[in-house]
Amino acid sequence: xxxxxxxxxxxxxxxxxxxxxxxxxxxxxxxxxxxxxxxxxxxxxxxxxxxxxxxxxxxxxxxxxxxxxxxxxxxxxxxxxxxxxxxxxxxxxxxxxxxxxxxxxxxxxxxxxxxxxxxxxxxxxxxxxxxxxxxxxxxxxxxxxxxxxxxxxxxxxxxxxxxxxxxxxxxxxxxxxxxxxxxxxxxxxxxxxxxxxxxxxxxxxxxxxxxxxxxxxxxxxxxxxxxxxxxxxxxxxxxxxxxxxxxxxxxxxxxxxxxxxxxxxxxxxxxxxxxxxxxxxxxxxxxxxxxxxxxxxxxxxxxxxxxxxxxxxxxxxxxxxxxxxxxxxxxxxxxxxxxxxxxxxxxxxxxxxxxxxxxxxxxxxxxxxxxxxx
Amino acid sequence: xxxxxxxxxxxxxxxxxxxxxxxxxxxxxxxxxxxxxxxxxxxxxxxxxxxxxxxxxxxxxxxxxxxxxxxxxxxxxxxxxxxxxxxxxxxxxxxxxxxxxxxxxxxxxxxxxxxxxxxxxxxxxxxxxxxxxxxxxxxxxxxxxxxxxxxxxxxxxxxxxxxxxxxxxxxxxxxxxxxxxxxxxxxxxxxxxxxxxxxxxxxxxxxxxxxxxxxxxxxxxxxxxxxxxxxxxxxxxxxxxxxxxxxxxxxxxxxxxxxxxxxxxxxxxxxxxxxxxxxxxxxxxxxxxxxxxxxxxxxxxxxxxxxxxxxxxxxxxxxxxxxxxxxxxxxxxxxxx
Numbered sequence: 001x002x003x004x005x006x007x008x009x010x011x012x013x014x015x016x017x018x019x020x021x022x023x024x025x026x027x028x029x030x031x032x033x034x035x036x037x038x039x040x041x042x043x044x045x046x047x048x049x050x051x052x053x054x055x056x057x058x059x060x061x062x063x064x065x066x067x068x069x070x071x072x073x074x075x076x077x078x079x080x081x082x083x084x085x086x087x088x089x090x091x092x093x094x095x096x097x098x099x100x101x102x103x104x105x106x107x108x109x110x111x112x113x114x115x116x117x118x119x120x121x122x123x124x125x126x127x128x129x130x131x132x133x134x135x136x137x138x139x140x141x142x143x144x145x146x147x148x149x150x151x152x153x154x155x156x157x158x159x160x161x162x163x164x165x166x167x168x169x170x171x172x173x174x175x176x177x178x179x180x181x182x183x184x185x186x187x188x189x190x191x192x193x194x195x196x197x198x199x200x201x202x203x204x205x206x207x208x209x210x211x212x213x214x215x216x217x218x219x220x221x222x223x224x225x226x227x228x229x230x231x232x233x234x235x236x237x238x239x240x241x242x243x244x245x246x247x248x249x250x251x252x253x254x255x256x257x258x259x260x261x262x263x264x265x266x267x268x269x270x271x272x273x274x275x276x277x278x279x280x281x282x283x284x285x286x287x288x289x290x291x292x293x294x295x296x297x298x299x300x301x302x303x304x305x306x307x308x309x310x311x312x313x314x315x316x317x318x319x320x321x322x323x324x325x326x327x328x329x330x331x332x333x334x335x336x337x338x339x340x341x342x343x344x345x346x347x348x349x350x351x352x353x354x355x356x357x358x359x360x361x362x363x364x365x366x367x368x369x370x371x372x373x374x
Numbered sequence: 375x376x377x378x379x380x381x382x383x384x385x386x387x388x389x390x391x392x393x394x395x396x397x398x399x400x401x402x403x404x405x406x407x408x409x410x411x412x413x414x415x416x417x418x419x420x421x422x423x424x425x426x427x428x429x430x431x432x433x434x435x436x437x438x439x440x441x442x443x444x445x446x447x448x449x450x451x452x453x454x455x456x457x458x459x460x461x462x463x464x465x466x467x468x469x470x471x472x473x474x475x476x477x478x479x480x481x482x483x484x485x486x487x488x489x490x491x492x493x494x495x496x497x498x499x500x501x502x503x504x505x506x507x508x509x510x511x512x513x514x515x516x517x518x519x520x521x522x523x524x525x526x527x528x529x530x531x532x533x534x535x536x537x538x539x540x541x542x543x544x545x546x547x548x549x550x551x552x553x554x555x556x557x558x559x560x561x562x563x564x565x566x567x568x569x570x571x572x573x574x575x576x577x578x579x580x581x582x583x584x585x586x587x588x589x590x591x592x593x594x595x596x597x598x599x600x601x602x603x604x605x606x607x608x609x610x611x612x613x614x615x616x617x618x619x620x621x622x623x624x625x626x627x628x629x630x631x632x633x634x635x636x637x638x639x640x641x642x643x644x645x646x647x648x649x650x651x652x653x654x655x656x657x658x659x660x661x662x663x664x665x666x667x668x669x670x671x672x673x674x675x676x677x678x679x680x681x682x683x684x685x686x687x688x689x690x691x692x693x694x695x696x697x698x699x700x701x702x703x704x705x706x707x708x709x710x711x
Binding site: 075077128135136138139140142143144146147150151154274278281285328329332334335337338339341342345346349 | 446448508511512516517518520521522524525526528529532533535536539645646648649652653655656660686689690692693696697700701704
């Protein structure tokens with residue numbers, strides 16, 4: 001044992017130590033707690049509003065984490081992530097809509113179509129623009145995303161334009177389906193969809209975490225930190241960037257599919273537009289770039305604020321009935337999000353989770369080093 | 375000797391490629407002649423040039439700020455929208471004096487000039503504030519620039535909604551610019567002539583400042599080497615602030631013009647036009663004023679021709695042009711490699 005351990009490379013040793021402490025670290029217990037909470041959520045809070053917010057948080061946590069692979073881990077600024085989300089949502093929505101009475105295989109078909117379209121489009125966009133400067137990629141993707149948004153509006157023979165498409169889910173995913181109750185909770189289509197989203201998003205999230213910890217994920221980090229060094233080490237940078245974009249975009253499309261299953265409705269502004277992209281960007285910044293788990297924090301923060309901040313508006317309206325500008329000010333919670341966002345980028349570039357991790361790392365390191373003054 | 379020969383050999387082939395490229399770029403203008411009669415062609419061409427001039431007004435600030443300061447400013451669309459709303463307020467005020475919708479030719483021209491002037495000042499002030507408050511702190515960091523200017527755009531668009539309300543407004547159009555001229559069956563909208571004039575003046579002005587004045591020389595030198603310019607005793611930070619404010623002011627003028635041209639404004643117009651401006655700037659080559667001018671013309675003309683020939687395709691044609699240009703020259707028409 002002693003001998004074999006010495007023959008291991010430093011990275012293998014690190015992996016071994018990672019594995020041995022895997023199930024005892026506080027982070028693992030926190031993950032377990034979170035999972036239990038998500039599973040029990042419909043039992044604990046029997047209000048649709050809470051379940052709705054939690055389902056959205058789960059979907060967006062994965063979407064944000066997949067965006068983090070691209071922006072935080074690989075350092076590529078893409079504005080097309082919302083577009084891929086929308087493509088997924090439209091794929092599921094349109095398949096269900098045009099199937100009239102959809103069956104289970106239509107869901108699979110929709111999700112499969114979402115993946116197929118996302119992969120093809122991501123490869124095309126990456127091929128066009130990854131070889132040019134980062135700044136070009138940002139602008140290209142912004143233009144392409146806006147084009148998709150316009151297409152969603154204009155191609156009304158397919159997408160029904162601005163009105164959007166309402167559709168029904170098959171069998172046990174249908175909102176009207178119900179079959180008694182479990183532990184006092186009515187067992188209906190909503191609940192089934194909630195658990196379906198829970199399972200899929202946990203699987204996707206685990207997949208993302210495994211991806212960034214895989215050798216390929218570590219190469220991505222290497223490219224982000226020092227492109228020339230990675231090239232000198234013999235890595236084909238272009239291929240790795242392509243992999244990162246395609247992987248992240250595909251997961252985003254799947255998230256869009258889940259979102260469509262939850263809403264039973266898609267329209268260009270809710271699933272495809274620039275506002276959605278800004279929301280995802282906001283979540284990834286608030287959570288922290290390059291942290292993956294920050295996606296959960298960011299998604300939870302923004303979704304919760306988005307749901308309950310409008311209530312503030314009613315309070316202001318009742319307090320100051322005559323002041324129109326003041327009422328408009330309270331209506332515009334996006335304004336405060338914007339200010340918060342700029343402040344976070346300026347002063348906490350690592351976001352909530354990143355800053356917390358930094359603090360924890362410093363506390364851990366301090367006694368070991370003894371500090372410079374000790 | 376051999377290197378000289380290879381250089382001689384290399385040059386013509388480069389010229390060949392460039393010639394071919396420019397032929398294609400120019401060909402876009404003449405292509406529709408194959409399908410439509412000359413009168414329609416002239417109408418569409420004038421409309422396309424006018425639209426191109428307006429696009430140039432929007433894009434020029436973006437390309438100057440990037441070319442000189444290496445800052446990608448995604449808040450550019452928000453300056454644009456602010457310009458439109460300020461123009462709306464000014465024209466609304468002058469309208470209550472009876473200048474705009476009923477006045478004489480002189481009053482019409484003057485009211486447009488005043489609204490452009492006020493938009494210029496307000497846009498410039500916004501640029502000044504933004505540069506001093508946040509952009510200054512993030513020079514050289516593209517990721518942060520993109521993120522923070524997106525945030526700034528969000529805030530500015532929200533302030534518009536607070537001050538003017540979230541709904542679409544109808545822009546008052548000065549009487550002299552309503553209607554169109556009819557020259558031998560070629561119908562030309564009156565305001566399009568004004569748009570072409572303003573665009574040409576701005577292009578000439580920007581080029582004159584950059585190429586003929588001392589300020590232009592300092593700015594261009596500052597791009598090449600900040601430290602040396604600073605050692606020579608010029609305050610480069612102040613100059614950069616000025617450049618940013620000027621870019622914002624130009625965007626606001628573009629917004630004001632666009633508002634009168636379209637006769638309606640809404641808070642989301644900034645985002646939409648940012649996309650247009652980005653496409654123009656990418657095609658023209660980041661940082662090149664002349665490139666932006668040419669590509670704005672290309673986009674404007676292509677949009678009008680295609681809207682006439684194949685209406686469904688008109689929105690996608692810009693993206694198509696961009697994709698083709700980037701395939702041939704990833705750095706844009708006149709951009710640097």
